Amino acid sequence: MSHRFTAPHRLCSHLQNVSRGAVARTSIPYTEASLAITSILLRHGLISSLALGSPNEARPSIFPSLAVADRRIWVALKYRNGLPVLRNMNVVSKGSFRVDVDHGELGRILTGKRARNVAGISMGEILVVRTPPDPKKRRTGRDIFMDGWEAWRTGLGGELLLRVS
Secondary structure, eight states: OOOTTTTTHHHHHHHHHHTTOOOOOOEEOHHHHHHHHHHHHHHHSSEEEEEEEEEOOGGGGGGGSSOGGGGGEEEEEEEEEEEOOOOOOOEESBBBBBOEOOHHHHHHHHHOBBBBBOOOOOOOOOEEEOOOBBGGGTTOSOEEEEOOOOOOOOTTTTEEEEEEE
16 A cells, blocks of 8 residues: 555654654655645754655655655654654544534634643644635645644634644
8 A cells, every 4th residue: 555654643653653762764655645744844843854765765856756655755853952852743633533623613722722622732732734625715626734823824724633742
């Protein structure tokens, strides 16, 4: 199966485990969702770099010519004083329990208040939100992954995927 990390819980557990194991770099199978989520982590400073490549090395120049199953995202993890910067990465929406919030509920969660049985985020924590396409708002195509504040500022809600600190 080429989309092994399509489910966020696998990406979550893999990155958290290698972070706790003090591994400098790891590779994950390439999917658009994995790239979007790791890009959010990079923007927030929880990882140090991303590169596309093969299962053996990070070489963006060969990435387009690789078979889909061989494409990888190389993630360089970040540590301070020997401790991982990426400490916790937990799934909010699960297969049996999806958590979809509107703009107002997302705002409550982002300001530290509980909404839809989800505790508010605390200092240094981010939410990863998947916003579905909406033809009424001229947002067509694929799902868009954003951090919680980004989604809230654009007036959107969506499915709460991950809490990361």
